[in-house]
Each structure stands twice: as structure tokens, then as C-alpha cells.
Amino acid sequence: MLKALYLHIPFCVQICHYCDFNKIFIHQQPVDEYLxxxxxxxxxxxxxxxxxxxETIFVGGGTPTSLSExxxxxxxxxxNGIFFNNSLQEFTVEANPExxxxxxxxxxxxxxxxxxxxxxxxxQSSLLKKLGRSHNREDVYRTVSEAKKAGIPNMxxxxxxxxxxxxxxxxxxxxxxxxxxxxxxxxxxxxxxxKKTVFYNLAQKGKLVLPEHxxxxxxxxxxxxxxxxxxxxQYEISNFAVPGYESKHNLQYWNNNEYFGIGxxxxxxxxxxxxxxxxxxKQYMNLIEENRFPYVEEHPVPLAEKMEEEMFMGLRKQEGVxxxxxxxxxxxxxxxxxxxxxxxxxxxxxxxxxxxxxxLTKDGRPLGxxxxxxxxxxxxx
Numbered sequence: 494m495l496k497a498l499y500l501h502i503p504f505c506v507q508i509c510h511y512c513d514f515n516k517i518f519i520h521q522q523p524v525d526e527y528l529x530x531x532x533x534x535x536x537x538x539x540x541x542x543x544x545x546x547x548e549t550i551f552v553g554g555g556t557p558t559s560l561s562e563x564x565x566x567x568x569x570x571x572x573n574g575i576f577f578n579n580s581l582q583e584f585t586v587e588a589n590p591e592x593x594x595x596x597x598x599x600x601x602x603x604x605x606x607x608x609x610x611x612x613x614x615x616x617q618s619s620l621l622k623k624l625g626r627s628h629n630r631e632d633v634y635r636t637v638s639e640a641k642k643a644g645i646p647n648m649x650x651x652x653x654x655x656x657x658x659x660x661x662x663x664x665x666x667x668x669x670x671x672x673x674x675x676x677x678x679x680x681x682x683x684x685x686x687x688k689k690t691v692f693y694n695l696a697q698k699g700k701l702v703l704p705e706h707x708x709x710x711x712x713x714x715x716x717x718x719x720x721x722x723x724x725x726x727q728y729e730i731s732n733f734a735v736p737g738y739e740s741k742h743n744l745q746y747w748n749n750n751e752y753f754g755i756g757x758x759x760x761x762x763x764x765x766x767x768x769x770x771x772x773x774x775k776q777y778m779n780l781i782e783e784n785r786f787p788y789v790e791e792h793p794v795p796l797a798e799k800m801e802e803e804m805f806m807g808l809r810k811q812e813g814v815x816x817x818x819x820x821x822x823x824x825x826x827x828x829x830x831x832x833x834x835x836x837x838x839x840x841x842x843x844x845x846x847x848x849x850x851x852x853l854t855k856d857g858r859p860l861g862x863x864x865x866x867x868x869x870x871x872x873x874x
Contacts, residue, residue, distance in 0.1 A: 495548040495580055496763075497745035500531065500572065501756030503555040503774070506592060510625035510695075511653075513687035515758030515772045516555045523774065524564060527757070530778040532571045534755050537785045539575050542753070542763060547576045549583045549742035553610075558592040562600055569604035577605065583741040585610055585649075590632035598636075598643045608647040609640055610680075616670045617663050620656055625691065630670070637674045647738060649678035654716070655709040656684050657692075657702055664712045668719050677738035681716050682731050683709055710859055728811045730853075730861055747810050749803045757787070765799075767792045796823065797873055800830065805865035808844075813852025827851065834867035 504519035550572065560568065585608040586601055593611075601609070615621055616630050633650075640648060650671050654664050671679055684703070686696050695701040704712075717727055725733040729747060732740065745752055754761040758772035769790040771777040780787040794802075800823055807814035819827045828835060828851075835851065838844035843857030843864050857864055 494545050496545045497549045497551070497742055497750065497752040498547045498576060499742075499752060499754045499756075499759060500550070500552045501554060501754070501759045502552060502557040502560065502568075503527075503757050504559045505554065505556045506559050506589075507625060507627045508691075510623070510691035511684060511687070513690050514553075514555065517774065519556075519559050523778075524560065526778060527774055528560075528564060528568050528571075530781045531568070531756055532575075533781050533785075534787060535571065535575045537781075538753060538755065541786075545753075546578045546580045547753075548580055549745060550576065550581065550585070551610075551742040552586040554587055556589050556592065557586050558588045558597055562594075562596050565597060566600045566604065569600065569606070573604060581605075583608055585740070585742055587612065588636065589628060590636040591628035593636045593640075595639045595643075598639050598645065602643045602645055607645060608649070609636075609645055610649045611636060611651065611676075613650045613667075613671070614653045615656065615659070615663070616667045620659055620663065623657055624653075633670075634674070637676060646677075648676040649680055649740065650674065650676055652679065652681040652716075654681060654683055654712040655704055659704060659712075661708060661711060661715070665715060665719075668716060672719070672723055677735040678740065679720060679725060679733045680731055681713075681733070683713065713859060726811070730809050730858055744810075747806050749799070749806045762794075765794055767794055797871075799823070800827075801868050801871075803827075804831065804868040808851070808853055808864065809861065811852065813850045816849045816851070830873065831868055831871060834871065838864055838867060 501515065503516050504522060504524060505516045506519055508516065508518060558565070584606045586606050587610045589612050611633065613633050614624055614626060616633070618629060621628065637648060640646075652667055652671055686692050686701070692701055720727065720733045724735060726736055727733050728739050729743070732743065734740070751762045751764070753763060754768075754770065757770060757774055757777040759770045761768040768788045770787040771780055771789045777787045803819060803822065804814060804827065814827060816827050835844060835846075838857070839846065843854055843860055844851060845854050853861060853864065
């Protein structure tokens with residue numbers, strides 16, 4: 494059976510002002526000890542679930558490239574030693590431009606990494622400073638160039654819009670710069686203010702001025718139009734790819750497939766049960782030693798919840814949700830179970846139905862979260 498594997502490296506050289514992921518400043522942290530605990534979790538997981546082969550691997554963070562060359566090499570060798578198989582199609586590592594040296598790119602390439610996800614966010618130094626990013630435009634160009642030279646042409650760039658102080662001119666410049674880099678995948682998200690972040694604290698004090706909603710919507714419209722003209726297909730609300738370069742790993746999530754999660758704060762969804770790992774490093778490492786697994790929460794997912802997730806994850810995709818696939822998984826048609834909310838959303842012009850598939854319309858894409866809420870808490874008869 495084929496699955497996806499996510500591995501979490503929580504260390505960062507600098508903490509971004511918008512990030513609420515499980516992360517920690519790397520200085521004076523037990524990095525080697527943490528990586529050793531991850532190896533133990535990998536071994537225990539492979540022993541407990543022996544009948545799975547990984548089709549995709551994604552190393553995220555935090556900042557995986559904050560590891561030293563030797564740490565990165567040891568970690569990736571451990572991953573390959575435990576999980577590599579001939580079915581593996583995509584091996585992605587998140588990379589911050591300022592820490593992704595030529596030497597680290599060589600380590601990635603030598604260990605079978607065939608895709609980079611590069612955190613760019615913007616190309617203007619003023620915006621990068623506001624975001625708490627420590628790279629510059631030149632770092633991005635260097636990283637992309639050196640990765641191509643090393644034989645890793647499959648790259649994705651992250652961009653953000655709706656940022657404090659960001660104008661339409663700035664966002665157009667960032668989109669143009671990203672296109673000039675000639676990478677086959679671009680992800681672009683609007684800024685979300687999350688709790689326990691610098692931006693959240695500033696917003697609470699009234700010190701965070703964001704673009705008006707109309708401007709943010711105009712940025713999203715421009716993004717879609719500009720990328721479409723250059724041959725990028727919008728296959729998910731926030732993701733665009735040259736055909737054939739869609740993120741296989743992220744599609745595992747959007748297709749509501751199960752996956753393994755390794756590392757502090759990582760989540761798993763295996764054999765119908767969701768599990769959450771301890772987030773704090775010390776707690777995570779102690780649980781590995783005491784219990785072999787760092788789980789602090791286990792949740793067998795009931796049928797109604799599985800079907801809800803099938804809808805709001807699948808509707809993120811351009812192609813939407815297939816009723817045939819829904820029926821094969823759950824034995825019922827989504828058009829019967831969710832008849833009322835589907836009709837309501839179609840009437841509003843936010844959903845459309847064609848060839849047995851349900852998908853967001855152009856007007857519905859910016860309102861995705863409102864649409865998804867319609868499928869939560871529907872009582873099954």
C-alpha cells in the first residue's frame with residue numbers, strides 16, 4: 494500500500510512574524526538529539542506499520558535547511574535507510590534561500606531529493622523585513638540557479654499577498670519575478686493572522702495595517718490571470734503548476750488519503766485514526782524514550798467526519814470532488830447526503846456540477862472557507 498510521509502524539522506534561524514507552525518529558534522537547541530529521536534520514531538513506525546511503501550516524502554518545518562550539512566546528510570540517510578523504495582516518486586524538502594548553500598543542495602541531491610519548496614513570500618526588501626524574513630532577492634535567484642545546476646529542476650516558490658504595506662504594484666513585481674525564475678510550480682497564499690504570532694500581537698494592539706479586502710481580492714485575480722497566461726494550471730485554490738508538476742504529496746492531503754507524520758508536532762492519519770505528536774522538543778523526545786511513540790492525541794475518525802473532510806479537502810482542487818470516487822469510499826452519493834447545501838451553494842453561484850463532479854466556481858474560490866463550512870455537521874439519515 495502506498496502512502497505519503499511528512500517529517501518535521503522545527504528549527505529556525507529566524508522566526509517569521511506570521512508563522513504559527515511548530516517551530517523553535519535553533520540556537521543552543523539539542524538538534525542532534527532531536528534528529529536521533531526522529532530516527533527512533535521512524536524505526537518504530539516502520540515496525541508498527543510494515544505493509545506500507547512511501548510514494549511521496551515531504552520534509553517541512555520550521556526550516557529544514559537550517560540544519561548543518563552533516564546534520565542534513567545524516568537525517569536524509571536515515572530517512573532513505575528506513576523508507577526508501579522503488580515506488581517513491583517525489584521527495585520534497587522545504588528550503589529557505591539564505592540557508593540553502595551550494596553544499597547543502599549537493600547533500601539534498603545526493604540523498605535523492607528531487608523537489609524543493611522555496612519560501613520566498615515577496616521580492617521587496619521592505620516587505621521581507623516586515624515579515625521577519627532574513628533572505629533577499631539575490632538569495633532566491635542564487636538558490637534556484639544552483640539547484641538547477643545540481644540537477645533539481647523541480648521547484649516550487651511560495652508567494653504571499655495581502656501583506657502589510659503591500660501594494661498591487663509590489664505584488665505584480667513579485668509574480669513577474671517568480672515567473673522569470675522559470676520554476677514549474679508556484680504557491681500563493683493570502684496572509685492569515687494566527688494566534689501566537691508577532692502579527693497577531695500587533696493586530697491586537699491596532700498596529701497592523703493590512704490592505705483592504707478589495708485589493709487583496711484583486712491581487713488574487715491578477716495572480717490567476719498572470720499565471721494562466723504563462724501556462725500554469727491552477728489545480729488547487731492556492732497552487733499553480735506547469736502540467737505534470739503538480740505537488741504529488743499535497744494532492745495526497747487534498748484527495749483525503751492517509752499519511753504518516755514524523756517529528757515534534759507532526760500529525761498522522763493512518764488506518765482510520767488521526768494522531769498528533771507532542772510539540773515541545775523535550776516532551777517529544779521523552780515520549781519516544783518512554784513509550785516508543787510521541788502521541789498525545791489519538792482520534793478514530795467517524796464516518797461522518799471522513800465524508801466532511803472528503804468534501805472540503807476535495808473542493809480545494811480545481812477538478813473538485815468525484816461522486817464516483819465518493820461512492821466507492823462511502824457507499825453513498827454526495828449529492829444525496831449533502832443535497833441541501835449543494836443546491837444552496839449552486840444557487841449562490843459558488844459551486845457547479847458537471848460530469849458527476851462538484852467544484853468551486855471562479856466566484857466561489859475566494860469564498861472557499863464559507864463553502865466548506867456548509868458541509869460540516871450535516872446529520873446523516
